[in-house]
Amino acid sequence: MDIQFIRRLAELLEKSAIDEIEVVEGESKVRITRHAAPVVPQNVTYHAQPAPLPAMAPESIQAPAAAPVAAAESAPQGYMIKSPMVGTFYRASSPEAVPFVEEGSIVKAGQTLCIIEAMKLLNEIEADVSGKIIKVLASNGQPVEYGEPLFIIAPED
Structure with missing residues (x-):
């Protein structure tokens, strides 16, 4: 395939609603795509700092234990x-x-x-x-x- 043929394919792609053209001629193959290559997602790891626990009085530590029992009963x-x-x-x-x-x-x-x-x-x-x-x-x-x-x-x- 010559370069002029490939340029004409690219122009055809630009002027039409076609997103991709692939031509195979013998052992030669050319693919022209309108869209960019897909973006490969990257693994991103976020490390969150644990929130500091507020200081609690001893009475307030035992009070929440009764709340789930009441919720389960209702x-x-x-x-x-x-x-x-x-x-x-x-x-x-x-x-x-x-x-x-x-x-x-x-x-x-x-x-x-x-x-x-x-x-x-x-x-x-x-x-x-x-x-x-x-x-x-x-x-x-x-x-x-x-x-x-x-x-x-x-x-x-």
């Missing part, structure tokens, strides 16, 4: 449905649709409770047990993590 008891993946939580199939379930709804095992969107795929999350929805723990459109609690169900007896 949390609803029942079967917890957790997110099987990282994604975005949706209570309904579309913004104008009625939510799949509400607090107080009776559900059967296998019934759809919500949708989690992950990588542009809509994944229906189903009830593992039959029972009554005690609490909906996630908000519509909220990002959720793997293992994050979504619903609490009081199982049927």
